[in-house]
Amino acid sequence: MAEVPYFIDHEAAQRIAAASPILLATEQVELDAAHGRVLSHDLASKVDDPPFDNSAMDGFAFIHNDSLEPPATLTIIQTIQAGDANPAQNLSSGQATRIMTGAPMPLGATSILPIERCEVNDDGTEVTLLEQGRPHFIRKRGENLRQGETNLTQGTTLTPAKVGLCATMGWPTVPVYKKARVAIISTGDELKFPGEPLEAHQIYESNSFGLASLVQWMGHEAVRYQAVADSMDSLRQALNTATEECDLVLTSGGVSMGDWDYVRKIMEEEGDVHYWRVKIRPGSPPLFGLWNGTPLFGLPGNPASSHVVFRVLVAPYLRACTAGGGPKEHRLRVQLADRLKGDDTCLSLRRIRIDTTGDHPVAYSTGPQGSGNLNSVAQADGLTLLSPGQASNKGDWCDAILL
Ligand code: AMP
Ligand code: MG
Numbered sequence: 489m490a491e492v493p494y495f496i497d498h499e500a501a502q503r504i505a506a507a508s509p510i511l512l513a514t515e516q517v518e519l520d521a522a523h524g525r526v527l528s529h530d531l532a533s534k535v536d537d538p539p540f541d542n543s544a545m546d547g548f549a550f551i552h553n554d555s556l557e558p559p560a561t562l563t564i565i566q567t568i569q570a571g572d573a574n575p576a577q578n579l580s581s582g583q584a585t586r587i588m589t590g591a592p593m594p595l596g597a598t599s600i601l602p603i604e605r606c607e608v609n610d611d612g613t614e615v616t617l618l619e620q621g622r623p624h625f626i627r628k629r630g631e632n633l634r635q636g637e638t639n640l641t642q643g644t645t646l647t648p649a650k651v652g653l654c655a656t657m658g659w660p661t662v663p664v665y666k667k668a669r670v671a672i673i674s675t676g677d678e679l680k681f682p683g684e685p686l687e688a689h690q691i692y693e694s695n696s697f698g699l700a701s702l703v704q705w706m707g708h709e710a711v712r713y714q715a716v717a718d719s720m721d722s723l724r725q726a727l728n729t730a731t732e733e734c735d736l737v738l739t740s741g742g743v744s745m746g747d748w749d750y751v752r753k754i755m756e757e758e759g760d761v762h763y764w765r766v767k768i769r770p771g772s773p774p775l776f777g778l779w780n781g782t783p784l785f786g787l788p789g790n791p792a793s794s795h796v797v798f799r800v801l802v803a804p805y806l807r808a809c810t811a812g813g814g815p816k817e818h819r820l821r822v823q824l825a826d827r828l829k830g831d832d833t834c835l836s837l838r839r840i841r842i843d844t845t846g847d848h849p850v851a852y853s854t855g856p857q858g859s860g861n862l863n864s865v866a867q868a869d870g871l872t873l874l875s876p877g878q879a880s881n882k883g884d885w886c887d888a889i890l891l
Contacts (some may be wrong), residue, residue, distance in 0.1 A: 496766060548586060562614065755784070769834040814860060
């Protein structure tokens with residue numbers, strides 16, 4: 489495997505993996521099921537919104553010039569409610585229309601005064617405007633959306649407001665990428681299902697649960713397989729099944745240099761490795777390649793590492809497969825309140841808790857940062873992006889990814 493890129497930086501690793509994307513089909517989903525999905529096509533509005541000039545307030549509509557010298561008394565000629573089907577009468581000078589929020593403006597009216605700035609006489613025939621009108625309380629046709637204009641582009645993740653906007657644009661269903669089916673296979677003779685009795689040499693298997701949650705957080709479907717023992721045969725069988733059933737495979741464990749690191753071995757001997765080892769800490773062992781033509785990330789077994797590698801390598805890959813969709817990577821510049829360990833060769837992704845209550849964000853270590861300590865991730869709301877050689881003493885500043 490001499491020609492396989494080895495111990496590369498994470499940007500190079502991202503590029504290599506992105507060259508073997510999952511090609512996701514698309515489907516139409518109803519708006520009720522659209523939250524969190526990623527648009528597979530641009531979406532243009534079918535209508536102007538608002539479709540007609542209307543009032544932003546409950547109050548009175550009139551000709552603005554009639555209100556220049558308040559108090560001004562006008563004759564009430566009609567009442568219009570939102571949804572009234574009958575066209576309103578045109579309005580002339582000296583006249584006012586009682587109007588409700590969302591009701592179409594009568595022709596000729598150029599201003600609104602909210603009800604609380606008006607006085608109506610006892611028999612409801614006249615209104616006295618106590619102040620000048622407010623032309624800006626007219627919501628103009630098309631001020632929110634223009635018909636035919638693309639308002640949501642391919643790759644947009646549908647947040648609650650964006651789902652609402654699809655409805656405003658007139659779309660009852662929307663085109664989205666199908667969710668990727670992502671296989672998750674933990675490997676290791678020492679792994680036991682959580683809750684089973686542990687013998688002295690065993691630990692609870694946690695990576696598949698954490699990784700499945702990360703896959704779901706990205707908006708895809710996790711297919712968690714039973715943990716596999718450290719043997720070429722059981723691994724081969726598991727990889728064959730997973731690649732038949734899924735679009736992408738994530739394995740955990742068995743990619744380092746040890747004699748029992750069978751994921752690396754089987755990928756070298758029978759698969760197709762595109763890179764191995766990445767300059768990040770924790771998490772330098774990962775590999776990426778193809779098994780039976782299906783993309784596969786071999787993630788490290790250490791639980792903190794597998795999480796970090798997912799965030800740095802798998803999440804960007806999945807985003808690239810959906811034109812940038814899925815939760816975004818948000819960054820923040822933080823000042824370190826604790827000394828953190830950097831590295832001369834690797835990008836250091838230390839787990840931090842970020843306090844944003846002061847005048848700038850301050851980052852604390854979440855505790856023992858060994859790659860086996862999942863608690864350091866569980867308590868974290870950020871990962872440092874300490875470049876090789878970057879100072880990381882108390883008081884130094886660095887970029888961080890928000891978790
Ligand atoms: P490996 O990458 O297989 O050498 O594993 C590195 C470390 O991570 C070892 O201490 C393993 O016991 C531990 N480990 C591997 N897989 C898992 C898993 N699925 N859940 C929890 N710990 C694991
Ligand atoms: Mg192992």
